[in-house]
Amino acid sequence: MSPALTSETIEMYLKSICELETIESPVAISQLAQRQSVSSPAVIEMVKRLAAKELVTHTPYKGVALTVTGKKRAHNVLRRHRLWERFLVDVLNLPWENVHDCACRLEHATAPAVTESLAALLQHPVRCPHGNPIPDADGNLPDDEKLPLAALEIGQSATLVSVGYEETILLDYLSRRGFFPGVTLTVEDIAPYQGPLMVLIEGREQPCALGREIAGRVFVTMDSGEG
Amino acid sequence: MSPALTSETIEMYLKSICELETIESPVAISQLAQRQSVSSPAVIEMVKRLAAKELVTHTPYKGVALTVTGKKRAHNVLRRHRLWERFLVDVLNLPWENVHDCACRLEHATAPAVTESLAALLQHPVRCPHGNPIPDADGNLPDDEKLPLAALEIGQSATLVSVGYEETILLDYLSRRGFFPGVTLTVEDIAPYQGPLMVLIEGREQPCALGREIAGRVFVTMDSGEG
DNA sequence: ATATAAAATTAAGTTACCCTAATTTTAGTC
């Protein structure tokens, strides 16, 4: 028997590689291991399988990069994931911070006909509830103008676009403090020595302290007249 | 590491055992093997795992039966399956004969919160598009009054309730000929030697020949005044 | 009661995916 074309595990690796490539390319084995919560040898082994299927290229001791086919496949998973997220939030009214995990299971169990009917039902949404773009049916993913909140200087204002690197702990943390796509933020202070940013959400009284790590995962666009 | 509480494979075995139990109990290993499209040794091995988890009881050389826990678990899978089927037909407008396969994948990837929100969205439907009852959130499944079409005599009329033992080939075959829950059927003739039944769907000109095997999987209720 | 066919089970082996421990390679420091 020839090995299966794909599997839930393979799809998750492809998706992770795709997401990590936006930060560094090629992607380090250790990064993938951390993201997938598995050991490095497990990653090495899987990377060999993926390379055999020509979904990634592996440069030993350097890292992994998606091939064109691999990237298409990854974008397709992302499409399913983000469409399900929209459905779960918009139609089923499930909480913004929980839908990521639900979608992460559904994404692997979705037939093409279901994906496309879902897209039609939702009227072909462009972004997931966390602000990340939804690839089109052909696998095209527009990369948008955005910069990490951590790149702002004191006094600058910006609009929250998206939460990169989605994970429930992070989404939970942000939602509790009112950080959603669309809100307007002002950096009131930046502590030295990689300390936290004091960020005010428009309409709130008190600013909120965000660590650099998190501020690097929250993406914004500068409000016009300030860029 | 203790073995996972459940898996897609385990859920499918439980569901199959549950469905087969309505025909014969305990369920024969060979029946399960056929239903799951795997070899008998594979079934034996899995049955041992299920027995270890106390989800089934296995009487060697006799067969398998669900425990109370096992049946609850099976009903829960059936609930998810049938709710997804309703969603796919009612909300996404996918074809009646295709949704079974789509739902068979989604059913294993559905968090409890998703299941219940889905049920609410659909206004707590009682039956799947193929007429089979949807267990409630507690796992209760009402067994309804119905008899196989094969049990009717010549001249008798009945209403199609459900298609048991769902499989795409069967659903495809029936949908092409107009057999859906709710239609009124009349048995016009029954061929001897296990030959086919000539069945007329109300409103049609020509009767349709259905083999005994299929007529045994189509369930009806007698129209009042004929039982 | 015995022969035989069918069903169930055991035996032995495979693949995907994971692990820990040991080793090798790379990159940064003096």
Place this chain on the structure above:
DNA sequence: GACTAAAATTAGGGTAACTTAATTTTATAT
């Protein structure tokens, strides 16, 4: 340029779920 810590890789092993081939048990038919 050698020394060392971190990262990558190899070696060896495990489990879930499957396979085919061989064996045992049950059911049936004479």
